[in-house]
Amino acid sequence: MSSVYPPRPALSLELLSTPCLVLEREKLARNLARMAATVAARGVHLRPHLKTAKCAEIAHLAAPDRAPITVSTLREAEYFAHHGWTDIFYAVGFGPGKLARAAGLLRAGVRLVTMVDHPDTAAALAEFAQREKLTFRTVIEIDSGDHRGGVTPSSALLLTIARALGRHFAGVATHGGQSYAARSPQEIAAVAQTEVECVRIAATRLHMDGFPSEIVSVGSSPTALAAGLDLTGVTEVRAGVYMFWDLFQAGLGVCTVDDIAVTVLAEVIGRPADRPNEFLIDAGSFALSKDTATAALPPEKNAGYGWLCDLDGRHLPGLRVARTWQEHGLVVSDAPLPAGSFPIGSRVRVLPNHACPTAAAHDRYFVTTGDRGIVAEWPRVNGW
Amino acid sequence: MSSVYPPRPALSLELLSTPCLVLEREKLARNLARMAATVAARGVHLRPHLKTAKCAEIAHLAAPDRAPITVSTLREAEYFAHHGWTDIFYAVGFGPGKLARAAGLLRAGVRLVTMVDHPDTAAALAEFAQREKLTFRTVIEIDSGDHRGGVTPSSALLLTIARALGRHFAGVATHGGQSYAARSPQEIAAVAQTEVECVRIAATRLHMDGFPSEIVSVGSSPTALAAGLDLTGVTEVRAGVYMFWDLFQAGLGVCTVDDIAVTVLAEVIGRPADRPNEFLIDAGSFALSKDTATAALPPEKNAGYGWLCDLDGRHLPGLRVARTWQEHGLVVSDAPLPAGSFPIGSRVRVLPNHACPTAAAHDRYFVTTGDRGIVAEWPRVNGW
Numbered sequence: 178m179s180s181v182y183p184p185r186p187a188l189s190l191e192l193l194s195t196p197c198l199v200l201e202r203e204k205l206a207r208n209l210a211r212m213a214a215t216v217a218a219r220g221v222h223l224r225p226h227l228k229t230a231k232c233a234e235i236a237h238l239a240a241p242d243r244a245p246i247t248v249s250t251l252r253e254a255e256y257f258a259h260h261g262w263t264d265i266f267y268a269v270g271f272g273p274g275k276l277a278r279a280a281g282l283l284r285a286g287v288r289l290v291t292m293v294d295h296p297d298t299a300a301a302l303a304e305f306a307q308r309e310k311l312t313f314r315t316v317i318e319i320d321s322g323d324h325r326g327g328v329t330p331s332s333a334l335l336l337t338i339a340r341a342l343g344r345h346f347a348g349v350a351t352h353g354g355q356s357y358a359a360r361s362p363q364e365i366a367a368v369a370q371t372e373v374e375c376v377r378i379a380a381t382r383l384h385m386d387g388f389p390s391e392i393v394s395v396g397s398s399p400t401a402l403a404a405g406l407d408l409t410g411v412t413e414v415r416a417g418v419y420m421f422w423d424l425f426q427a428g429l430g431v432c433t434v435d436d437i438a439v440t441v442l443a444e445v446i447g448r449p450a451d452r453p454n455e456f457l458i459d460a461g462s463f464a465l466s467k468d469t470a471t472a473a474l475p476p477e478k479n480a481g482y483g484w485l486c487d488l489d490g491r492h493l494p495g496l497r498v499a500r501t502w503q504e505h506g507l508v509v510s511d512a513p514l515p516a517g518s519f520p521i522g523s524r525v526r527v528l529p530n531h532a533c534p535t536a537a538a539h540d541r542y543f544v545t546t547g548d549r550g551i552v553a554e555w556p557r558v559n560g561w
Numbered sequence: 562m563s564s565v566y567p568p569r570p571a572l573s574l575e576l577l578s579t580p581c582l583v584l585e586r587e588k589l590a591r592n593l594a595r596m597a598a599t600v601a602a603r604g605v606h607l608r609p610h611l612k613t614a615k616c617a618e619i620a621h622l623a624a625p626d627r628a629p630i631t632v633s634t635l636r637e638a639e640y641f642a643h644h645g646w647t648d649i650f651y652a653v654g655f656g657p658g659k660l661a662r663a664a665g666l667l668r669a670g671v672r673l674v675t676m677v678d679h680p681d682t683a684a685a686l687a688e689f690a691q692r693e694k695l696t697f698r699t700v701i702e703i704d705s706g707d708h709r710g711g712v713t714p715s716s717a718l719l720l721t722i723a724r725a726l727g728r729h730f731a732g733v734a735t736h737g738g739q740s741y742a743a744r745s746p747q748e749i750a751a752v753a754q755t756e757v758e759c760v761r762i763a764a765t766r767l768h769m770d771g772f773p774s775e776i777v778s779v780g781s782s783p784t785a786l787a788a789g790l791d792l793t794g795v796t797e798v799r800a801g802v803y804m805f806w807d808l809f810q811a812g813l814g815v816c817t818v819d820d821i822a823v824t825v826l827a828e829v830i831g832r833p834a835d836r837p838n839e840f841l842i843d844a845g846s847f848a849l850s851k852d853t854a855t856a857a858l859p860p861e862k863n864a865g866y867g868w869l870c871d872l873d874g875r876h877l878p879g880l881r882v883a884r885t886w887q888e889h890g891l892v893v894s895d896a897p898l899p900a901g902s903f904p905i906g907s908r909v910r911v912l913p914n915h916a917c918p919t920a921a922a923h924d925r926y927f928v929t930t931g932d933r934g935i936v937a938e939w940p941r942v943n944g945w
Contacts, residue, residue, distance in 0.1 A: 194635070195658055196945055228887060249888050251578070269888045272830040272843055273906035274579055295832055297905040325889055326831045326841055334834055354886065446656040447710045448679055450718060457710055459656055463921055464945070467851040502738065503612060503917055504633050504653045505709055521681040522657035533887055537847055537922070540944050560924050561580055561848070 188543075188551040190488055190524065195444040196464035198539035199526060200555070201490065202546050204438035205420060209239050212419045216401060219408045223401075224266060224394065226417030227253055229533045232542065233260040234555040239420060247415045251278045256558040258287045266290035266394070268350065268415060270318060270326040273301040283311050290392065292350055294318040294327045296334065299341035306345060313345040316392050317383075321375035322368065323354035330378035339388045348392030349379045352415070356399040357470075362430060369400035370407070377410040398422075399431045423532040425470040428478040434492050439536060440526035441465055441483070442543075443506065445519050454510045456519050460527055462501040466534035482506060483527040483535075488549065490526060498527060572927075572935040574872055574908065579828040580848035582923035583910060584939070585874065586930050588822035589804060593623050596803045600785060603792045607785075608650060608778065610801030611637055613917045616926065617644040618939040623804060631799045635662045640942040642671045650674035650778070652734065652799060654702060654710040657685040667695050674776065676734055678702040678711045680718065683725035690729060697729040700776050701767075705759035706752065707738035714762035723772045732776030733763045736799070740783040742857075746814060753784035754791070761794040782806075783815045807916040809854040812862040818876055823920060824910035825849055825867070826927070827890065829903050838894045840903050844911055846885040850918035866890060867911040867919075872933065874910060882911060 190199065216223040225239040228249035236257060240246045245264035248254045254265050255278070263286060271279075271291040282289045291313055293299050299315070306313050317338050320327030328334045339346050353372040359365040372395040380390040396415035400406075408414070421439045422432040441464050447457030462482070471480040485496035485508060495511035506527070508519075519525070529535035536542075537559055544553040574583065600607040609623040612633035620641060624630045629648035632638045638649050639662070647670060651663075655675045666673045675697055677683050683699070690697050701722050704711030712718045723730050737756040743749040756779040764774040780799035784790075792798070805823045806816040825848050831841030846866070855864040869880035869892060879895035890911070892903075903909070913919035920926075921943055928937040 194662065194945060195656070269843065270830040270841060272579070272828040274828045274908070278578065295905050297832075298830075301906060324833075324836075325886055325891070326833070328834065332834065444656040444658045446654040446682075448681075449708075449710070450712065450716065452708075457654060459653065462852075462918060467853075467918060468846075469851075502709055507709070521679050522685060524658070534846060534851060538944075560922075561578060 190442060190545070190549040190551070193442055193543055193551065195442050195524070196460040197442050198536060198542050199440050199442050200542040200544050201438050202544050202552070204436060205235065206238065208419055208422060208432070208436060208438060212401065212416060216414045219406065221408050221411050222413040224413045224415050225420070226268065226415050227257065229417040229536060230420050231536070231557045231559060232555050233257065234553070235420060236260070236262065245413070247417070250561050251275055252561050253558055254282055254287070254289060258282055258285060264288045266415070268292060268352070270294055271298055271302065273298065276302065276305045279313070280305070280309055280311055283313070288314060290347065291315045292318045293338060293342070296337050296341050299338045303341060303343055303345055314347040315342050315345045316348045316350040316394065317346075317379070319349050319351040319375050319379045321351040321353050321372045323352060325352070325354060327351060330375045330382070335379055335382060336386050339383055339386065346388050348390035348394065348412070349376045349383065350392065350394035351376050353395070353397050353400050356397045357425070357429070359399065359429065362404065365399045365429070365431070366403040366405060369403035372396070372400055373406070373408060373411055380410060398426065399429055402431060418532055421532040421536070423529045424480040424484060425474070425531050428471050428474040434484070434528065437528050439532055439542070440486055440490065440528055441535065442524060442526050445521055445523045445525065448519070448521055454514050456508050458498070458506045458508055458525060458527070459504060460506045461504045463503055463538055465498060465501060465506060465527060465529065466531065466538060467501070468531040468534045470531045480528070480530055483529055486526040486528060488524045488526065492528070574826060574929070574933040574935070577826055577927055577935065579826055579908070580844040581826050582920060582926050583824050583826050584926040584928050585822050586928050586936070588820060589619065590622065592803055592806060592816070592820060592822060596785065596800060600798050603790065605792050605795050606797040608797045608799050609804070610652065610799050611641065613801040613920060614804050615920070615941045615943060616939050617641065618937070619804060620644070620646065629797070631801070634945050635659055636945050637942055638666055638671070638673065642666055642669060648672045650799070652676055652736070654678055655682055655686065657682065660686065660689045663697070664689070664693055664695055667697070672698060674731065675699045676702045677722060677726070680721050680725050683722045687725060687727055687729055698731040699726050699729045700732045700734040700778065701763070703733050703735040703759050703763045705735040705737050705756045707736060709736070709738060711735060714759045714766070719763055719766060720770050723767055723770065730772050732774035732778065732796070733760045733767065734776065734778035735760050737779070737781050737784050740781045741809075741813070743783065743813065746788065749783045749813070749815070750787040750789060753787035756780070756784055757790070757792060757795055764794060782810065783813055786815060802916055805916040805920070807913045808864040808868060809858070809915050812855050812858040818868070818912065821912050823916055823926070824870055824874065824912055825919065826908060826910050829905055829907045829909065832903070832905055838898050840892050842882070842890045842892055842909060843888060844890045845888045847887055847922055849882060849885060849890060849911060849913065850915065850922060851885070852915040852918045854915045864912070864914055867914055870910040870912060872908045872910065876912070
C-alpha cells in the first residue's frame, strides 16, 4: 500500500455496481427550468409532483424554499415533511384508513391537502376531524375525462360532498390523464383546455353555493406545457414526470430523447454465439420495470423495454431491450452489430419507457454532471 | 388515558397502512413442504431460489440449517451471507464488473457459485482469480431451450469455456424458462426432461474432457414438480416462485389459487357513481406491478393485474383489477355488485399475477397465520 490512508477512488460510471440508476443533473435542471418558466408565464403556481423523483435533493431544485409540492403516498408526505416542506398535496383519492396518519401530519404542522370524490369519504373525514379537533384542507376531485376518480363538474354530488366537508373544503382538483392517450400537440392542448374548463365549472358551481375555492388545481406533464393554454380561474398546475422525461413522453412529442435525465446503467453479461445481433445485459424487468408504454405509440417509437445509450449517454439508434427476465435484458439491434462491439463486461445505459416505475425499482440516484464521474448519491423514498 | 403504559394495539389486517404485502405462513409452509418432499423423493438436493422471497426468515424455512441456496443478485448473496448461509449460487450470467464484490464474498468464507457462458468471462474470471489468489466455483450455463443465456450442450464452446476456467470449473446449470410457455402438464414434463437431458449431455462431454462436475443443476418451479421426471445425473434442483405461487402458475395448473401465499392488502378509495360494477383501490401498478403474465393464458384465466379476495383471503370470483395507474387500481366485476358491497374504506386483498415483481415493490411482509392478526414483520432485501 502506498499510503496509510489511500484516497478513496473517485466513483464513476465505470466502477458503479450494476444495474443502477443514473441521473444527469444538468438535464434535470433544464427540464425543471422549462416547466417553471412555462407555468410562471401563465401566472399560476407550479406545485411539482414528487411521485416520480421521490427525493428531497430533487425537491430542493423543483420546489425551492419549501414551495408547495404534490405527493402520491403518505410515506412521501411524511418524508418531505421531515425534510421541511409544509404545503403538501396528497393527490390520490383519500381513504378513511389513512385518517390516522394524515392526522399525524396535521398535528406536526403540515398543511396537508387531501382529495375526496365521495360523500362517504367526506363524511368520515369530517366526523374524524370533529372528534380529533383537527381541520383538514380538502379538495374535491373532478373527473375531466380520465375516468379514474372524481365527480363530473355538473354532478349533483359536487355540492353534496362540499356540504359534507363543510369547513374542511378547500377547492377542486383534476388530472387529465387521458393526455397520455393523445397523439398530437393539438389533442394534448384539447385535453389541457378540458382540464381547465372542468375545474372552472366545478369551482363556479361551488362558489355559487357558498364554497369559494382556495385551490383550483390541474395538471399532467403533457397538458402543463400545452401551447396557448388559458388558465384563468386556475391557481396551480401539478406535474411530475417532466423532471426526468422518458421515451413515452418523447414519443408524445412533449420532450426530446436528449431531454431524458435518467438512465439505467447496465453491464453486458452475455453474447450468444449464434445470435450476433443480440446481447444480454444485467438489467431486466426488475431494474427497468415491466412497463411497455411505448408499445401504444407508432411502431418506430416502440422502445420495447428501453432504448440504448453508450456509457456517455449518447443514444444508439436501432438498439432496444426487446425482452426481459427478472435480472436479464435482451438487447436486439435492428442492424448487424460490428464485430467486437459490446464485448462482455462493457457498459451501456438504458433510456426508460416510463421513468416513474423504472426509478421506483431503485433506492438511490447516482448523479452525474455530464461526464462519467459521480458527484452525489441521492436517496429515494419508495413504498408506502 | 387509562394507563401510563397503554398496551400497543395488536396489529391486524384492519389496521395496517395500505397498500402492503401480506404473507400467509401456513400456505408458505405447505408450499415449501410440497416442493421439499417432491425433490427429496427424487434423490437430489433442492437449492431454493430466494429471488422471489428475498427474506432471511423465509430462507430459514425453505433452506433450514443454512442449506445451499440460489440468489438472483449480489445484494441477496451478501445479505444471506450476513445471515449465515455459505453455499450460495448466484444464478445469473456473471459479468466481469462483479468480480470485486464476488471476491469479497469468497474472502468472507462464502462458497459462492458463479455461472458463465462465454470464454471471455471465463478468462476474465480466471485471470482475476490468479491475481487475487482466489478460487472460484463456476458452473457453465447450458441453454436447454429458453434462449436467454447459455451454450447448447453440443457446442464446441462448452469445452473452450471449461478450459478457460480450469480449476475454477465446478459443473453445469440450466433453467428451462420455456416451461412458462407450456400449457399442459405434458408440455411442462417435456421441458423438464429436456432440462435434464441437456445438462446430462453437457456434463458427460465435460467429464470425458477431464472436467467432472460437482454441480449439475436444473430447475424452474413448474419443471421441478413435473411428474415422472428422471433426474439421473442431476445433483440439484433450483426453484423459487413455488414458495408463494401466483395466478400465472395457477393458470399453468402447477398450483391452485388457494395455494397462493402472498396478497396485496388494499383499501377501497373510490366508488364511481356512474359505474356501479367498478371501484377503485389504493393498490396500483406500483403495489401490484405492471406484470400481466396471465394475459398469455386462456381468457378465463386472464386476471388483469390480479384477482380479488376478501379480507380473510377468500377468493371473490369475477372481480379483477382491470386497469392500474401508479397508485390506483380499478376493480371491475363481471356480475353486478350488490348494493352496499365494497363501501369506501372497506378492505380487500389482491392475488398477484406474478409473485416476484409484486413482492419486489414492497420492503416487508406482514405475516398472518390464517386469521386477521399480524404475527410478524419480515423484511425483504430488494435492489442490487
